[in-house]
Amino acid sequence: MKVELLHIVDCPNTAIAEAHARAALDALGLTDVPVELVTIRTEAEAANSQFGGSPTIRVDGVDLFPTTPVRSLACRIYATGNGYAGAPTTSQIVGALPVA
Template identity: 80%
Template sequence: MKVELLHIVDCPNTAIAEANARAALDAAELAEVPIELVTIHTETEAANTRFGGSPTILVDGVDLFPTQPVRSLACRVYATERGYAGAPTPSQIEEALHETYR
């Protein structure tokens, strides 16, 4: 399993998205799976990847929270049980993993 966290430089939500993804992987008994941080530097890179805004969590190249790809260096917003946030919660990530890998 390959987990990538795509983000833009100085994204304020990268650290929380990484921590939440790590917590979800650990809870799903996937503690050995590393999270690769991938910095998107240019709009060309954004257009040539599955970048859905910063941060985007890909598992084996699939966005866990499908959205239209963006072609700009933009932030991403996630709907959570507490309202909109800059990263999905650990439980949302864990649920998306289970849905994707049943």
């Protein structure tokens, strides 16, 4: 399993998304699966990577929370149980992972 966290430079939600992804993997016993940070630096990279906005969490190349890809260096918003947030919750990621 390959887990990637696509983000833009200085995204304020990268760290929280990474922490939630790590916690979700750990909760499922996938402690040996790394979360690879992938920085999207240009609009061309965004367009070529199926980037859904920063941060985007992909597993084996598939966005865990499918959305229309963006062609810009944009932030992403997630609907959570507590309203909108800049990253999905740990439980949302656990539910979206293909092993859950």
